[in-house]
Amino acid sequence: xxxxxxxxxxxxxxxxxxxxxxxxxxxxxxxxxxxxxxxxxxxxxxxxxxxxxxxxxxxxxxxxxxxxxx
Numbered sequence: 001x002x003x004x005x006x007x008x009x010x011x012x013x014x015x016x017x018x019x020x021x022x023x024x025x026x027x028x029x030x031x032x033x034x035x036x037x038x039x040x041x042x043x044x045x046x047x048x049x050x051x052x053x054x055x056x057x058x059x060x061x062x063x064x065x066x067x068x069x070x
Contacts, residue, residue, distance in 0.1 A: 002021040002024065002025055003021075004017045004018045004020070004021035004022075005017060005018065005037065011039070011040065014039070014048075015039070015048040016048075018037065018048045018049065018052065019048050019051065019052050022052030022053075022055070022056060023052070023055075025056075025061075026055065026056055026059055026061065030061060031061060031062065032061065032062045032063075032064070033052075033053070033056055033061055033062070033063045033064070034063075034064045034065075035049060035053075035063070035064070035065045035066070036065075036066045037049060037065075049065055053065060
C-alpha cells in the first residue's frame with residue numbers, strides 16, 4: 001500500500017506525489033494498481049492518474065481507477 005496524498009495538499013504537490021507513488025509501485029514489481037483519487041477534470045495528457053496508468057499498462061500492470069472529477 002502506498003500513501004501518496006495528504007489532506008489540503010496543493011494540486012501540484014498531489015500530482016507529483018501520485019506519479020512518484022505509481023513509479024515506485026512499478027519499480028517494486030506490483031501486478032495490480034487500484035486507485036481512488038480525485039483530481040480536477042483535465043485532458044488525459046495532463047491527468048496524473050492517466051499518465052501513470054498508461055506507463056503501468058505498458059509494463060503489464062493492471063490498473064483499476066475510481067476517480068471523481070471536481
